[in-house]
Each structure stands twice: as structure tokens, then as C-alpha cells.
Amino acid sequence: MDKYKSDIKPEKEDHHESRRDFLKTSSILTAIAVAPATVAKAAEYNLGEKISAAFETTPVNLTVNGVKKQLAVEPRSTLLDVLREQLDLTGTKKGCDYGQCGACTVHVNGQRVLSCLSLAVMQEGKQVTTIEGLAKGDELHPMQKAFIKHDGFQCGYCTPGQIMSGIACINEGHADSKEDIKEFMSGNICRCGAYPNIVKAIQEVKNGGQRS
Amino acid sequence: MNEAFFDKKEYKPLDRVDGRLKVTGAAKYSAEYALPNMAYGVLVGSRIAKGTIKSIDSKAAERAPGVLAVISHLNVIKIPGYAARGVHPSEPPTGGQPLRVFYDNKVYSNDQPIAIVVATSLEKAQYGASLVKVQYDQQEHQTDFEANAKNAVIAAAAKKNPKSPTADYDRGQTDAFETAPFRIEAEYVLPTEMHNPMELQAITAHWEADDRLTIYDKVQGTKTTQKTFAKEWDVPEQNVKVIATFVGGAFGNGLHSWPHESAAIIAAKQVKRPVKVVLTREQMFTMVGYRPRTWQKIQMGAAKDGKLVAINHHSIGQTSTYEEFTETTLMQTRMMYASPNVSTRYRLLPLNVATPIWMRGPGEATGAFALESAMDEMAHAIGMDPIEFRLANYTETDPDKNMPWSTKYMRECYEEGKKRIGWENRKLKPGSVRDGEWLVGYGMGTGTFGANRGPATVKAELDLEGNLVMHCAITDIGPGTATAMVQVASNTTGIAPEKITFHLGSSEFPNAGLQGGSSTVNSVGPAVQAACNALKEQLITMAAAKSGPDFGAAKPDDIMFEKGEIQLSGKSSAKLKLSDLFKQNNIQKIEATQESKPSENGKKYSMNAFSMHFAMVHVHPFTGQVRVKKIVCCADAGTIVSPKTAESQMIGGATGGIGMALTEDAVMDHRFGRYVTKDFGDYHVPVHADVPDIDVYFVNKPDLLADPVGSKGLGEIAIIGVAPAIANAVFNATGKRVRHLPITPDKLLGL
Amino acid sequence: MIQFQYERASTAKAAVSALANNAKIIAGGTNLVDLMKRNVMAPAKLIDINSLPLRSIEQQNGKMIIGALALNSQVADDKLVLEKHPLLSKALNAGASAQIRNMATVGGNMMQRTRCSYFYDTALPCNKREPGSGCGALEGVNRMHAIFGTSDKCIAVHPSDMCVALVALDAIVVVSGPKGERRIPFDDFHRLPGSQPEKDNTLQKDELIISVEIPDNTFSKNCHYFKVRDRTSYAFALVSVAAALDLDGKNIKEARLAMGGVAHKPWRLKEAEKALAGKPATEETFRQAAEIAMQGAKAFKHNAFKLKLGPNVIVEALKNAAGLV
Structure with a gap:
């Protein structure tokens, strides 16, 4: 069991070969990357952050x-x-x-x-x-207003994601019932637990006929 | 103090004062400060749970594009505070001290940070970190709680002080349980749980000069963090600036300084650039604490009339081998019910794991799961309604401290909670209510937490336009501290909330303790009041000098502000324009800084907040799925200064309790001492679909013995008692008692 | 994540011809990017196929043809799918989250890899990730793991919900390779781990999924997808069941049954289907079929509950499909 406790390589690590092959790529492909091998060189020769970044x-x-x-x-x-x-x-x-x-x-x-x-x-x-x-100048989007009104957050960290998701949830047609909203908003976790208030905010915007 | 004050004023729901910043994405969290020339640090964690590092091959990482440094114990600069702490104690197994990152080659837990790769971009640092190869001399580790439970020890704190809450406790006869007419004996297990705030733990460290450090850090105390790092680097405290304006949840894991913070600060010093470190979600499981796995056993004895005869409550909590972590798991058992005979035993089990840290409700939530489940088991054994059983053991004074309660309004909670959850639909006999295929059950659980209060200082400034600006070093991890303090200030002065600003989250501001232990409103609220009253006194002095005797006799409580005027209560004619008064005195603003400290009341009264949670659940008999259909939370938390955010806090606590009851479980493969549930994909916190409507009731009666605001604290009691309420409801629905959380479907099969 | 080359393929042929030297196709990226972040997969090259015209959902000659790049949400909400194959829509909506369904494609859903914790952690052994390193789950924490078709090399499960419905619906996977097109019955697409758990499926290294075809059927009225998981939504299945019935009054003419969360592939239950055909749609019939379905199941230390949960979920799914609940 000992060997597993040290470093195990990712599935494939030796990608250098194909990196070098890269410049020979087929013309049917829209090739838009630069060979990372060049980059490694740039770094090796201390060409500096900016130059290596450009590569x-x-x-x-x-x-x-x-x-x-x-x-x-x-x-x-x-x-x-x-x-x-x-x-x-x-x-x-x-x-x-x-x-x-x-x-x-x-x-x-x-x-x-x-x-x-x-x-x-x-x-x-x-x-x-x-x-x-989302806001138009100082005018908040209806969903932003509804989140403030219904206190749809505490720490505020999941809030932008909840708001973006809530707007889409309505636009997708998945906000017809409380149960629907809860199901289709379940990809947005709120650890502070503001869920019921978020649902109220979405319901209010939905019932107000607001779309983004 | 000024009791009349509260009779005449009411706290109304107020939109969160920082709401606009939060809904527009403008609120800045600790990883969101773009500093010039900033570099990125990514931590490399150990892949063994115990042993020593034989070698670190960092050549490939160092050669990778953009990598600036690979720092480990092999090449770390001297950290003055490390040496001062002496050698790392792995013996004795308890006591100890926090891990010193990169201090030596020792590994104490799996994924302990052992190196940091610093690079010019996040992607480059991440890639660099994947290239660091480490060889170990592995030693046999112990991470399996059950296999090692016999090695549990008494806490060092208890050895030192027999009055420590973790010391052995006996009230009355220790053998009373043996002869009680009704006896239950049961073991309860709470698995390791992770705080898992949505924001990943992050720090941006910037040495502005050789001896001047600024950190943007995700912490729950700016001042304590300042002290820690000033000591670590042997620089004056004022040279360390800690900024935590917004904290994206924490639930306790910002109550300790962690290795990644030290690592970022070291890296910034070593590469001479600001360095940002953001933990990965996996690292949130291994580097910033957790709720420790805890085993508990309760023996409970009662008479036929429902009077408790005895409670014996034993608990073993997990800690690390290098740092003792204790919590007050057994306190509720000592004081919640009128049992003449109570014994508690608290033990610690040091394992090759990282150090735990308080997680919301901390030990009290763990203890309440066992105690409140046992109460339900006993009620069932006697054949009593669980509420009647609790009322039969209601305590009018604290049976542990032998002191009167400062306030206790639990009877109101029982009544209101029963009504709101629909308790009358509950049947004594489990498994006798159905809704279609689903079994229906009702349960409840109580919680309590000390009404903690510490010293706090607030600076308040009032300008001639009537704007009130306050500053305090306290942090806000989400409950709405600024909103609550604006409400306290508005209530004290009469100034409209929109003219009041409360700045927090910087060590540059006047002193405050940690945001933890439900102590913020109790501690900072009184300082806000004091600072506002000091401003009023200055105004009264100014007004009396200019406008005659009316104001001369006034006390702070006699005046209020309204529309830019100072008004003397009861005398509508006695008013003064604030701007005139300021102009007459030739000043732009007045300011006052006031410290507020706990009173001596704690020596005479037992001061506690109380909660009571009710749950109605559906359980699917063939698939074991549990759906929480409704929760009612009742709280006796003293004055509710911010009804809107307070309600959200209760809802949040109940949601945390749903996770504790039904889904959360950090599972380790003990062959490796490594977690196998370590992200949001397999460590399940509740999602939208798990959470029903949550109905919140506040008794909302002030406790002016606790503090002059009358608040007793809310954050902890919001979760304490929720998990047993759900577990008890599941029992009522099914007749199946689950004593090992979480109650996942597999545990309810075969009903 | 390693630095890799990124290319956009403008034709399927170009994509296929670029598939060499540790290159991987990327479409939605919801699983691949995740695995790359955790250094579980480290392709040297990504070939972005999003500009290929494979997004349509069409009905032709008695079958529905769903392009490999059709989004999971697009399929779940598609009117034609809801009308003809509601089982597929239900299964899709039981998986992942709305955002992921907006990104993930049908082809990508089929190609997603196991969520086994040992596969995901490069510090732990896993034959699928690192052949020969051992199966961490076999003697480890295996609550989520397989009960059917396991080997001593791997006991991981395929995480898809969509695939459970597709295997029940007798879908055909159309793939394109250097030698042209190949049609693979859905049940033959994913494979059991055997001695080569690193291979999830039978797609060859130089092949690309073009579409999935679902033949017309008579199950749209009576079908159900029942998924039991550790929380109400957004979690992988402990056990899930796709059940579809063609009812003649109260009698079952034909049945389709498949399980998720129990094997290295979506697990079709043909013997149980046979046992259902011609019988009355009663709980007793369903229970008998469920017992047949569970024959050959083998549990490990932590997943014995699936032996009990499995048949119960089959019965519940069938009851729901038959309208008995």
C-alpha cells in the first residue's frame, strides 16, 4: 500500500512529444495556440514574464x-x-x-x-x-431589488450566482411553482441558508412579469 | 439601566445596509483586491497522514514558466515567532499549539501544507504545484475514531482547572440512574462536519515595508489576527493591518489562524511581492478546521410522572495530535432540565488529523443532538408527549450554577411552536400518520447557548448634516452586523437608518473581539449605544450653553434627533437645528469613542439564549428518503434589534441543522487517513430542494441583565436543537431511531 | 492544470484526424475541465467541436435523431422529446444542475467518467486512472459503488442519468471514425470494467460520437425515472431506475427497465422486463420482477443497502409508471 501514499502520476503526463508535433498540425484545423515548448524555453532563458506570457x-x-x-x-x-x-x-x-x-x-x-x-x-x-x-446605471435589475427586499442572502458570496441563476430560471420557464424553482435552483448552493428568501424573491419577479 | 427606553421604541425590519453592494457584485471579499505586481500562491499538501518528509524535488516546478519560488521547510526564511514557541510538542498528546507551517519535516495529518508554489499567475502556480514531488518516511497513522476511542484522554484544560467546563462533573448521586423506574441508555455519533462556507478561505498578503504587513484575510476577528501575526513576525501590532470588510461565510473557520495564512505571508516576504492564496475546496476540508467527530453516550432515568431522576452524559471528541481543541458539548445537559442527579464526562481523542475548530452552534449543537434525542427516547419509553415531558422538567433556576436565569421565556416557545407546526396532528404512536405513500412525523428539540458578551469599542462621528458614521473592528460573516448596529444607533438617537453608516472589518478601527459565540450584538451593540449617548451628552452641553435651561437638565435619553433637529422629549417646543448648533460652536462634526464591557451580572445570574425547533417530515417507507416539509424555529434571544436579518439568521441555522441531520458527513479512508468526501459533489450540504418553508418566532423580550441592548445572541441557537428535532420527527414518522448522523436513505430501509 | 494546445475543429473528419497523441475532444467541458483541474486527466491537446453541426433534434423514419452536441437542457425541454420520449426528459432533469445541463452535451454526458473518490484523488490508488495501481474502493469506502458487473480491478459506477433512460429506450449510438460511421447499440456502448477499467466504453480512440437515435416506441404514456440520492437534488444516484410500460388496460404488453448507480454502465434489466411482459400491472408483479432484476448482485462493505434499495426503487418506479401512486 506504501506506493499509493507517495505521488501518483496523473493519467498521462508525457505531453511534451505532442507539444512538439503541434506546429505540424493539419491545416483543416483552426490552430490558435502556440507550442508550450517555446514557452518553457522563454522561461528557461529568463525572457521575463511579459515575453513568456505572450507566447x-x-x-x-x-x-x-x-x-x-x-x-x-x-x-x-x-x-x-x-x-x-x-x-x-x-x-x-x-x-x-x-x-x-x-x-x-x-x-x-x-x-x-x-x-x-x-x-x-x-x-x-x-x-x-x-x-x-445587470443594473442599468443606478437602477437595479428587478431580481437584485427583490433579493434586497426579501433578504435573499446573508454573507453575499453565493448571491451573484443565485441572482444570475434566478433570472435564467424564470426565462427558461422553470419558475412556475415554488417546487419548480427549488428544483431548478438547486445548482446554486447557499451555505448561510437563505433559500426560502431566494425563492420568494424569484417568485416575486416572476409574478411581476419581469424578464431580463 | 434604561429599561423605559425599550418600552417606547420598537425595532422594525430594515433592508440590509450592505445589500446593494452584495447584489451588484461590488462587495469585495479577501481574494478580490487587485494589488500591483501581485503573485499567486498554491499550497502543496502532504500525501501521508504521519511521518517525515524525506525530500522535496521542486526542480520541475521551479523551471516551469512563471514560477517565482517553491517554499518549504527546506528554504523558508526565519520566522521570529516560530522559535519563540519552542519545539513542536507531539507529546503529551493534548495541549500543544497550532501548526507552524514549513517549520520542520514533520507531517501530522494528510494534506498538511508542506510547500507553497508562487507564480505570476494562478494557472502557473497551480501547474507548478502539481510538479512538486515529495518523498516521505511514512509512519503508521491513527485516524480511525472507533478503533482508537479507548485512547481518549481528559483535556489538559480540565486537568489544570477542575472548574473547567470540560472537567468531570457530578451533581447529586452518581448511581441514581441504576434505580430509576424508566431507564434508557443510548450511544450517539456525530460525524466530522465541514464548515464549508461558500467563499474559499483566502488571504492576500502584502508587506508594505520590511516590518509593515497588510493582509486582506478571511477571518472572524481582525484584532486577534493582527496580534497573531504581529507576534509571528515580531513587529509592533500597529504595523500589521488586517482587512476583512466582507467575509463570505465562515461559521467558525475564521476563528483560528491557519497555516495557509502564515504561508502566504511568508511567501510575500520571500518573493517580495504581494501574494494571494485561495484554498481549493478540498483544502477547505483539511486546512481550516471542522466540527470534530464526536461519540456520546447517555444514560437517562425518569419516574412514571415524567420527572427526570438522572442523566449521565459521556462524550469523546476528536482533536489533532499537536493542538488540543475542546468544546462545551455537555453544558446543556447540566442546566437544561431539572434532574437532581447529573454526571458528565468529556474526553478528547487525539488522532493524526488536523485541528478542529468551532463550527456553528459548536459543541452545544453536538451535545443537543444526543440530549434532545434521549429526551425524545425517554418520553416515548414513558409514553408521554415529548413537550409534556420537557415541561415536567422545566427549570426556573439554573440547576448547574444554582443561580436565577437573567431571563428565560421557553414556555412561550413551547406554546407558539406547538401551534405553528400543528403539533395536534402528531400521534404518540410512531408510524401512524400517512400522507399517500409517505409516513409523516413531528419532532422537536431545544437549544441553549450562553449570552456571551465581551468588551468592544465604537467610534461615532456626527456631522452638521446629521450623518452618523461609526467604526469598529468587528467583522461580519453574514448575519448583518452593520445593519443591526445601524438599527441600534438609530434606536438610540432617532436618526434615520439611511443617514447612519457602520464601518467594520478592519484592525485599524476601534477594538472588538471575534464574531463568534453569538456575542456580536451583545458586545458591540452596547458600545454603539454608549458612543451615541456620548455624542448626545456633547450636544446637550452645547445646547444648554447656547439655548438655556431646557437642555441643561437633559439626560441622553431625553433627547432624540428628528429631521436634523434635536428634540427634547415631552417638550415639542424645545428643539434645535443640528446645523445651527454646530455653526454656533464653529465645528463641522463631533465625535466620541466609547468602550463597553460586560457587567458583574454574570456572577449573579445565569444568562442564556434559548431556542426550540419543530420539524414535520415525510419519510418514504420503501426508499428511505426524508423530506423536511416544515420547520418552526422559536427563539428566546432577548431583544431582536434587526428583525429582518435575525429571521434570516434563524432560517440559515435551521438549514444548517437540516444538513447536520440528513446529509453532511466527511468520510475518511483510514488506510490512507484521507477524506474521500471532500468537495460539494460528495459532501452534501443542503440545496434549495432540501429546504422547506421555515417559520420563525421570536419572543423578543429584552434581557437587560445580559447587556443594555437586551440581546442574548442568535447565531448558535439557530442551529442548536434542529438536528434532534428532525431525528425525532423521523422516529415519530417511522418508529426507527437513527443515532448516527446523517440520516441518509440507507439507514431507513426496511421500515 | 497543464498547459495544452487548443484547436477548433470545423468538421467531424478534422476532429477525428486530430485525435492522436493524447488529444481529447471538448464540447461542454463540464466533466473534462473538472478532471483536468484536479490533474486526473492531462490531455496535451483539446479539440473543440462546438462548431460542428450536431445540435439538432429531429424525427426521421420512425426514429428520433439527437445530435451529439445537443445540450442536456435543450433535449430535456424539447417538445418532441417531451411528447415521444418523456422518460429521457425526466432522466435528464434528474441529473446535475440547470447550469450544467445548459453546458453539457448528449455526447459528453455519455463520455463522462466515474465520480468515484479514488478516481478523483491522485494521491489514492485507482486502476481506472492509473492502471495497475489497485482499486482503492474495493477494500475502501464503497458506499456509492457498483453491485453488478464488478471486477477485482474496479467497482466504480457510471454516473449518468440520461444514459439509464437511453439504454432502456434501445437507443443507438452513431459514431464516426476514419473508416466511416459505426452504429452501436446503447447497451454495448459502455462496458464493464473487467481487467481494463481504464476503458469506460467501446468508442475507439479515433472515433467521435455523432448522434444518438431512439426508435419510436409505445412507452410515452407510462414511464417514470425514480432517483434516490443523499439529498433531494443535485447529487449522484444511490440507485435510480428508468421504467417504461406499454399497457393494455391493466396488463403489461411490454416493459423496459434500467438502473443507474449500480454498475460501470447503465444497467439494463432484460430478464426483469421479460418477467413483466404479459402480466397484470400490480405491485406483486413488480416485486417479482424486481427480485429477478437483482439476481447476481454482489455488495461490498458499505453498499449492501443497495441490495435492498434496488428492488424497492424498481417497484416504486414501476408503480409510478403504471400510475399506481
């Missing part, structure tokens, strides 16, 4: 809260980390990073998705809406 990243164009963004991202960067660390849009939260809590919920092309499981590079050309993009 590692891939351009991606997306619209965030109505603003067009031209970004350079690593293919492995998630939309969540790009929003939080690169764009300083920290309203979208990291609660688990594995798609198990819903705190990172954003709308991509109007659909609620988990930004922690979305690679930023795969969002080319898409419309991303985060919690920061």
Missing part, C-alpha cells in the same frame, strides 16, 4: 456586459479566472471551482452557465453577462 496566450474576443474585449488568455484559463483575475470583475464568485456550487454562474449568450468549467478560449465571439452587468 503562452491566445487571443480571444468576447463581449462582457456589453463591452467588447480583446483578451490574451492561456487556453487553460477558465472564464471565471479571466473575469476575476484579468478583468477585475470579481462579482462572479469562486465557491468550489468544480461546477458543484453555482457561485460562478454567468450568462453566456443569455444562458446560465458555470464560468468555472468554461474555458475562456472557447467563448470566442460570445456575449457574457455578469452580475456587474
Whole structure:
């Protein structure tokens, strides 16, 4: 049993071979990454953070809260980390990073998705809406108002995800009953336990005929 | 003090004052401060539970793009506070001290942080961390509670002090149980539970100068954290600034300073850049405490009329091998019911695991599961209604301390709770109510927690436009501290809430203790009152000097503000414009800083908050599924200063109790000493669909012996007693008693 | 996560031809990205197939053709699916969360890997992740694990709900490879662990799932998906059952039955189906079928409850399908 207690390699580790093959990729493919081997070289020769970053990243164009963004991202960067660390849009939260809590919920092309499981590079050309993009100036979105009115939160950390999810829940047509809301909001965990108040907020917005 | 004050004013529901920041994403939590030149740290955890590190191969990690440093005990800089604490005590097994990260090559628990990889981006740090290869000299570890229970020991704290709440306790005859007409004896197990706040534990550490540190840290006490790290780095306290403006839930795991905080601070020092460390969800299970697995045994004896004869309550709680962690699991047993004979024994079991920390309700919630389940078992054995049984043992004074209660309004809770849950639909005989295929059951459980109060200081400033701004170092992990304090200030002054601001969450602000132990409103509320009253006194002095005798005789309680005017109560003509008064005195604002401390009342009265939870459940007889259909929470918590947020706090506690009763279980594979349920996918906290309507009732009668606000605290009693209420309801529905939480479907099969 | 190459494939053929040298297809990414974050999978290259035209749901020649890239939520809410195969919709909505269903595709759902804790933790042994390292669950914590078709190499379960419905509905998986298309009966798509638990299914390394076909059937009126889990929603099954009945009055003409959470693959219960055919739709009939269904089940230290829970869930699912509840 001893051997299991030391480090076990991930499923496949030797990816260097294929990295080198990369430049020979078929022309049918839209190849948009740069060989990471080059990057390792850049680092080895101490070419500095900025130069090595330029080698590692891939351009991606997306619209965030109505603003067009031209970004350079690593293919492995998630939309969540790009929003939080690169764009300083920290309203979208990291609660688990594995798609198990819903705190990172954003709308991509109007659909609620988990930004922690979305690679930023795969969002080319898409419309991303985060919690920061809901209010129109000082005028809060009806769902934001309803959350305040019904006290649909305590610590506030799951709140952006709950609000983004709640809006989508109504738009999807899954907010016809309390039971429906509870089922279709179950991907958004609230550890403070504000659930009944969140449901009330969603019901109120739904009954007010509000759509985003 | 000023009792009349509360008779004339009422606290009304108020929207959360920081609500707008929270619903717009503008509230900034500790990982959300973008500092120039910031680097990212990712911790490498040990893959054994006990032993020593033989070698760390960090070459590949160091060569990986963007990696700035790999820091471990092999190359860590000198940390002045480490040496001062002497050698790491693994003997004796209790006592001890917090883990010093990167101190030496010893491994005390699985996933103990043993290195930190610092890189220019999060992704690079994560990848770098995956490249660090560690060799160990492994020793045999002990993590299996049941297999080691015989090694439980008396707490070091109890050895030192026989009056410690963890010391052995006997009231009356120790053998009274043996001869009681009705006897039950049962063992209860609460598994290890994880706080699992939604926000991952995070710290951003920034050395602004060689001896000046700023940390944005997820903590429940800015001042205690400041002290800890000032000591660790041997710098003056004022050189350490701790910012925790928003905390994304904590439930206790911000009550201790943890290795990842030290690691981030070390890394920032070593790479000479600000460093941000955010734990992974798995690391939330291994690095920041948990509710310890606890075994309990209760022997309860009673007479036919329902009078308790004896309660013997034993408990063993898990702790680490390097640091003693105790909780007051058995206190409720000593004081809740009028049993003439009570014995309690509290023991600790040190295992090769990380140190636990108080989790909401802490030991009291654990103890209440056993005690309140046993009460239900005894009621069933006698054939009494569980509420009648409890009322038969109602205590008008504290039988443990032999002191009167400061206040106790539990009878109101029994009455109101019964009514609201529909107790009349409950049948004494389990399994006799159905709704379609589902079995229906009703249960209840009570809870209590000390009305704790500590010293706190608040600075208040009032400007000529009537804006009141306050500062205090207290944190808010979610209950709505700023909202509650705005309400206390508004209530004290008459100033409208929208003109009042309460700043918190910084060690730069006046002193306050931890946000824990349900003590915030009880401690900081009185300081808010005191600071507001001090402002009023200044105004009275100013007004008396300028406007004659009316104000000269006034006391703070006699004046209130309304629409920018100071008004003398009872004399509508006696009013002054605030702006005029300020102008006349040629000042822009006045300020007052007041400290409020606990009184001596604790020596004369037993001061406690009480709760009572009622649950109605459905149980599917063939699949074992439990659905909580309704919960009623009743609380005798003194004055409710913020009815809206207080109700949410109760709902949240009940939700935590649903998790405790039905779903939460941190399971370890003891061959490896490693958790196998370690994320939200397999450690199940309640989701929307698990939580029914929760009806909250507050007695809302002030306890002015406890503190001048009249509050007794709410955070803990919101969860204490919920799990047994649900377990008792499951028994009432099915006739099956589950004594080992959580009550998952497999435990109810074969009904 | 390792640094990898990222490419977008514009045709299925291109995607297939790029599948070499530890490359992986990515569509919704809901499982793959998670596994990559935890260093359980470390592909050198990801081939993004989201621009392939495989999202449609169509009815043609007596069968429904669901594109491999159709989203789980899209299928669950699709009018045609709700009308013809409501069992599929029910199963989909019993799985994951609304957000994940908005991202996850039908093909990805089939390709998702086990949630076994030992598979997910690189510090623990797992033959599926690291062949030859041993099965951690066999002698370990195995409450969630399989009771059918296990081997001494692996006792993991397939986590999908959707697949349980699809195997019950006799779906066909259409895959594309260098030699053209191949049609795989759903029950043959996933495999038992045997001596090669690293292989989840029979898809070849150079093949891509194109679509899933469901032949028309007569089960739309009487079907049910019953899932028992540790919380009310958003959890993997302890046991789940897809039940579909074709009723002639009170008699069963034909039945379909499959279980989830019990095997390395969605577990079709053909013997039990045979036992149901021609019998009256009563609880007694269902109980007899459930007993047949459980033949050959073998429990481990912590999952013996599934031997009791399994038949009960079968009965409950059938009762619901027959309208007896």
C-alpha cells in the first residue's frame, strides 16, 4: 500500500512529444495556440514574464456586459479566472471551482452557465453577462431589488450566482411553482441558508412579469 | 439601566445596509483586491497522514514558466515567532499549539501544507504545484475514531482547572440512574462536519515595508489576527493591518489562524511581492478546521410522572495530535432540565488529523443532538408527549450554577411552536400518520447557548448634516452586523437608518473581539449605544450653553434627533437645528469613542439564549428518503434589534441543522487517513430542494441583565436543537431511531 | 492544470484526424475541465467541436435523431422529446444542475467518467486512472459503488442519468471514425470494467460520437425515472431506475427497465422486463420482477443497502409508471 501514499502520476503526463508535433498540425484545423515548448524555453532563458506570457496566450474576443474585449488568455484559463483575475470583475464568485456550487454562474449568450468549467478560449465571439452587468446605471435589475427586499442572502458570496441563476430560471420557464424553482435552483448552493428568501424573491419577479 | 427606553421604541425590519453592494457584485471579499505586481500562491499538501518528509524535488516546478519560488521547510526564511514557541510538542498528546507551517519535516495529518508554489499567475502556480514531488518516511497513522476511542484522554484544560467546563462533573448521586423506574441508555455519533462556507478561505498578503504587513484575510476577528501575526513576525501590532470588510461565510473557520495564512505571508516576504492564496475546496476540508467527530453516550432515568431522576452524559471528541481543541458539548445537559442527579464526562481523542475548530452552534449543537434525542427516547419509553415531558422538567433556576436565569421565556416557545407546526396532528404512536405513500412525523428539540458578551469599542462621528458614521473592528460573516448596529444607533438617537453608516472589518478601527459565540450584538451593540449617548451628552452641553435651561437638565435619553433637529422629549417646543448648533460652536462634526464591557451580572445570574425547533417530515417507507416539509424555529434571544436579518439568521441555522441531520458527513479512508468526501459533489450540504418553508418566532423580550441592548445572541441557537428535532420527527414518522448522523436513505430501509 | 494546445475543429473528419497523441475532444467541458483541474486527466491537446453541426433534434423514419452536441437542457425541454420520449426528459432533469445541463452535451454526458473518490484523488490508488495501481474502493469506502458487473480491478459506477433512460429506450449510438460511421447499440456502448477499467466504453480512440437515435416506441404514456440520492437534488444516484410500460388496460404488453448507480454502465434489466411482459400491472408483479432484476448482485462493505434499495426503487418506479401512486 506504501506506493499509493507517495505521488501518483496523473493519467498521462508525457505531453511534451505532442507539444512538439503541434506546429505540424493539419491545416483543416483552426490552430490558435502556440507550442508550450517555446514557452518553457522563454522561461528557461529568463525572457521575463511579459515575453513568456505572450507566447503562452491566445487571443480571444468576447463581449462582457456589453463591452467588447480583446483578451490574451492561456487556453487553460477558465472564464471565471479571466473575469476575476484579468478583468477585475470579481462579482462572479469562486465557491468550489468544480461546477458543484453555482457561485460562478454567468450568462453566456443569455444562458446560465458555470464560468468555472468554461474555458475562456472557447467563448470566442460570445456575449457574457455578469452580475456587474445587470443594473442599468443606478437602477437595479428587478431580481437584485427583490433579493434586497426579501433578504435573499446573508454573507453575499453565493448571491451573484443565485441572482444570475434566478433570472435564467424564470426565462427558461422553470419558475412556475415554488417546487419548480427549488428544483431548478438547486445548482446554486447557499451555505448561510437563505433559500426560502431566494425563492420568494424569484417568485416575486416572476409574478411581476419581469424578464431580463 | 434604561429599561423605559425599550418600552417606547420598537425595532422594525430594515433592508440590509450592505445589500446593494452584495447584489451588484461590488462587495469585495479577501481574494478580490487587485494589488500591483501581485503573485499567486498554491499550497502543496502532504500525501501521508504521519511521518517525515524525506525530500522535496521542486526542480520541475521551479523551471516551469512563471514560477517565482517553491517554499518549504527546506528554504523558508526565519520566522521570529516560530522559535519563540519552542519545539513542536507531539507529546503529551493534548495541549500543544497550532501548526507552524514549513517549520520542520514533520507531517501530522494528510494534506498538511508542506510547500507553497508562487507564480505570476494562478494557472502557473497551480501547474507548478502539481510538479512538486515529495518523498516521505511514512509512519503508521491513527485516524480511525472507533478503533482508537479507548485512547481518549481528559483535556489538559480540565486537568489544570477542575472548574473547567470540560472537567468531570457530578451533581447529586452518581448511581441514581441504576434505580430509576424508566431507564434508557443510548450511544450517539456525530460525524466530522465541514464548515464549508461558500467563499474559499483566502488571504492576500502584502508587506508594505520590511516590518509593515497588510493582509486582506478571511477571518472572524481582525484584532486577534493582527496580534497573531504581529507576534509571528515580531513587529509592533500597529504595523500589521488586517482587512476583512466582507467575509463570505465562515461559521467558525475564521476563528483560528491557519497555516495557509502564515504561508502566504511568508511567501510575500520571500518573493517580495504581494501574494494571494485561495484554498481549493478540498483544502477547505483539511486546512481550516471542522466540527470534530464526536461519540456520546447517555444514560437517562425518569419516574412514571415524567420527572427526570438522572442523566449521565459521556462524550469523546476528536482533536489533532499537536493542538488540543475542546468544546462545551455537555453544558446543556447540566442546566437544561431539572434532574437532581447529573454526571458528565468529556474526553478528547487525539488522532493524526488536523485541528478542529468551532463550527456553528459548536459543541452545544453536538451535545443537543444526543440530549434532545434521549429526551425524545425517554418520553416515548414513558409514553408521554415529548413537550409534556420537557415541561415536567422545566427549570426556573439554573440547576448547574444554582443561580436565577437573567431571563428565560421557553414556555412561550413551547406554546407558539406547538401551534405553528400543528403539533395536534402528531400521534404518540410512531408510524401512524400517512400522507399517500409517505409516513409523516413531528419532532422537536431545544437549544441553549450562553449570552456571551465581551468588551468592544465604537467610534461615532456626527456631522452638521446629521450623518452618523461609526467604526469598529468587528467583522461580519453574514448575519448583518452593520445593519443591526445601524438599527441600534438609530434606536438610540432617532436618526434615520439611511443617514447612519457602520464601518467594520478592519484592525485599524476601534477594538472588538471575534464574531463568534453569538456575542456580536451583545458586545458591540452596547458600545454603539454608549458612543451615541456620548455624542448626545456633547450636544446637550452645547445646547444648554447656547439655548438655556431646557437642555441643561437633559439626560441622553431625553433627547432624540428628528429631521436634523434635536428634540427634547415631552417638550415639542424645545428643539434645535443640528446645523445651527454646530455653526454656533464653529465645528463641522463631533465625535466620541466609547468602550463597553460586560457587567458583574454574570456572577449573579445565569444568562442564556434559548431556542426550540419543530420539524414535520415525510419519510418514504420503501426508499428511505426524508423530506423536511416544515420547520418552526422559536427563539428566546432577548431583544431582536434587526428583525429582518435575525429571521434570516434563524432560517440559515435551521438549514444548517437540516444538513447536520440528513446529509453532511466527511468520510475518511483510514488506510490512507484521507477524506474521500471532500468537495460539494460528495459532501452534501443542503440545496434549495432540501429546504422547506421555515417559520420563525421570536419572543423578543429584552434581557437587560445580559447587556443594555437586551440581546442574548442568535447565531448558535439557530442551529442548536434542529438536528434532534428532525431525528425525532423521523422516529415519530417511522418508529426507527437513527443515532448516527446523517440520516441518509440507507439507514431507513426496511421500515 | 497543464498547459495544452487548443484547436477548433470545423468538421467531424478534422476532429477525428486530430485525435492522436493524447488529444481529447471538448464540447461542454463540464466533466473534462473538472478532471483536468484536479490533474486526473492531462490531455496535451483539446479539440473543440462546438462548431460542428450536431445540435439538432429531429424525427426521421420512425426514429428520433439527437445530435451529439445537443445540450442536456435543450433535449430535456424539447417538445418532441417531451411528447415521444418523456422518460429521457425526466432522466435528464434528474441529473446535475440547470447550469450544467445548459453546458453539457448528449455526447459528453455519455463520455463522462466515474465520480468515484479514488478516481478523483491522485494521491489514492485507482486502476481506472492509473492502471495497475489497485482499486482503492474495493477494500475502501464503497458506499456509492457498483453491485453488478464488478471486477477485482474496479467497482466504480457510471454516473449518468440520461444514459439509464437511453439504454432502456434501445437507443443507438452513431459514431464516426476514419473508416466511416459505426452504429452501436446503447447497451454495448459502455462496458464493464473487467481487467481494463481504464476503458469506460467501446468508442475507439479515433472515433467521435455523432448522434444518438431512439426508435419510436409505445412507452410515452407510462414511464417514470425514480432517483434516490443523499439529498433531494443535485447529487449522484444511490440507485435510480428508468421504467417504461406499454399497457393494455391493466396488463403489461411490454416493459423496459434500467438502473443507474449500480454498475460501470447503465444497467439494463432484460430478464426483469421479460418477467413483466404479459402480466397484470400490480405491485406483486413488480416485486417479482424486481427480485429477478437483482439476481447476481454482489455488495461490498458499505453498499449492501443497495441490495435492498434496488428492488424497492424498481417497484416504486414501476408503480409510478403504471400510475399506481
